[in-house]
Amino acid sequence: MKKCFIVLAVLFLLPFALVGCTKKEEKLSSYDITLSYDDESKILSGKEEISYINSSDNLLSELHFHLYPNAFRENAKNKVVSLSNRDKAYPNGESFGSIEIDNVQDENGEVAFSVAGEDENILIVPLATGIYPDESVKISITFKVKLANINHRLGYGDNVINFGNFYPIACVYEDGKGFCESLYHSNGDPFYSDAANYQVSVTFSNSFTLASSGEVISQKEENGNKIVSLKLNKARDFAFCLSKKFVIAEKEVKGTKISYYGYEGDNNLSSCIEISKAAVEYFSNTFGEYPYKTLAIVKTNFVHGGMEYPSLVMISDTCQSQEEEDYVIVHEIAHQWWYAVVGNDEYNHAWQDESLAEYSTLMFFENRGDKTNDYQSLIKNATANYKFFVDIYTNVLGEVDTSMDRPLNKFETEPEYVSLTYTKGTIMYHTLREMVGKRKFEKALKNYYEDYKFKNPAPEELIASFSKSTGHNLEGFFTSWLGGTVVVV
Ligand SMILES: [Zn+2]
Numbered sequence: 001m002k003k004c005f006i007v008l009a010v011l012f013l014l015p016f017a018l019v020g021c022t023k024k025e026e027k028l029s030s031y032d033i034t035l036s037y038d039d040e041s042k043i044l045s046g047k048e049e050i051s052y053i054n055s056s057d058n059l060l061s062e063l064h065f066h067l068y069p070n071a072f073r074e075n076a077k078n079k080v081v082s083l084s085n086r087d088k089a090y091p092n093g094e095s096f097g098s099i100e101i102d103n104v105q106d107e108n109g110e111v112a113f114s115v116a117g118e119d120e121n122i123l124i125v126p127l128a129t130g131i132y133p134d135e136s137v138k139i140s141i142t143f144k145v146k147l148a149n150i151n152h153r154l155g156y157g158d159n160v161i162n163f164g165n166f167y168p169i170a171c172v173y174e175d176g177k178g179f180c181e182s183l184y185h186s187n188g189d190p191f192y193s194d195a196a197n198y199q200v201s202v203t204f205s206n207s208f209t210l211a212s213s214g215e216v217i218s219q220k221e222e223n224g225n226k227i228v229s230l231k232l233n234k235a236r237d238f239a240f241c242l243s244k245k246f247v248i249a250e251k252e253v254k255g256t257k258i259s260y261y262g263y264e265g266d267n268n269l270s271s272c273i274e275i276s277k278a279a280v281e282y283f284s285n286t287f288g289e290y291p292y293k294t295l296a297i298v299k300t301n302f303v304h305g306g307m308e309y310p311s312l313v314m315i316s317d318t319c320q321s322q323e324e325e326d327y328v329i330v331h332e333i334a335h336q337w338w339y340a341v342v343g344n345d346e347y348n349h350a351w352q353d354e355s356l357a358e359y360s361t362l363m364f365f366e367n368r369g370d371k372t373n374d375y376q377s378l379i380k381n382a383t384a385n386y387k388f389f390v391d392i393y394t395n396v397l398g399e400v401d402t403s404m405d406r407p408l409n410k411f412e413t414e415p416e417y418v419s420l421t422y423t424k425g426t427i428m429y430h431t432l433r434e435m436v437g438k439r440k441f442e443k444a445l446k447n448y449y450e451d452y453k454f455k456n457p458a459p460e461e462l463i464a465s466f467s468k469s470t471g472h473n474l475e476g477f478f479t480s481w482l483g484g485t486v487v488v489v
Pocket of ligand 1: 332335
């Protein structure tokens, strides 16, 4: 550590040259999705009309879409949960799901689409005429999603049905790389998408209560069904949940309706909605305004602690204490800033949003003066946990790779992924704040948020942004932490 920090101190003192960069204001694609859920067959039928805008610098002759529900197939290459989480994810035995594409049309009629990718995970839609940069094309996709009985982002559990990553969503096109088509992975959130405008209508039995991304535009009842129309602009995804057990607590923060969905009989609704409101207030004040009109915090059947979507977060109903649930709620809400608004390639650079969401959680508890989730104790625990991970791996394997910036499939185990992406990331940002001071650190977060709203900055852009805001060249700092040369003692 000593050697490392001497190097860091030298790098830290180097003057930083500002690099100018002008970005054009991007128009957003839009998704207009009409859905109908049949609870008996556990099938969600959908029709999605996409107005796709080519925001790349290349002529595109086809479009690629992720088919994430196909990761739940029986023969999928990558399991959606690791072996150690199998029993928790499938309490009623293994179960499978999938997505079937019925039909694809463009403005001229039916299109000969294909389902491809390494694991039937990509829908390829050829375009009759290519689309030039800034031009748009309209595509319509009809599909059916079969749900697995699984406590996951997509699937039905004993209490709640989760609809996350359920529809064909356009792959991000990167100039020089093409469409980004990463496979699903049990580690992390293997997703990457551009911000878009959403209009979604969902029909379901009126015995359910809906918790959803977006604000309700209209709702009606017809033949025992509810039909709810929702809208969400500038969002990189859309998700919803259905349950017969939901009870709702609501609060408002600066025109945003915050709703906590718990289960009938829960006696902690007021503390859950209170901490949710406090988190939105703190992050809005510290990083920048929350941009959406609603935020749903949804207790649900979920194998991990929680999951984030724009204006909706899932919180596992297996949290063991209020302290744990509070922590998960705050972490997932922090993702509204780091993932939902400022996006990134979560498959190849998972640390980018996870480390920030995790450290933001600690900042929240520090600001609150929380005694149970105390900042100094959390840092101490993170350091002890990280060192324990390094010791164990060194003793068992003889060596340990502590690099953070790698694709999800390059982490051998879940503990390795968590130790490097969350725990080491927390220590990294704590160290950075100690170095530059709280004022400059928070200014850096504010500027990063403002400059990259609704975009997908690469790691180099995060580093350049932090360097610019703090007035110090932080390339050496980040490179040594991300690359694994820093030794934490
Ligand atoms: Zn997270």
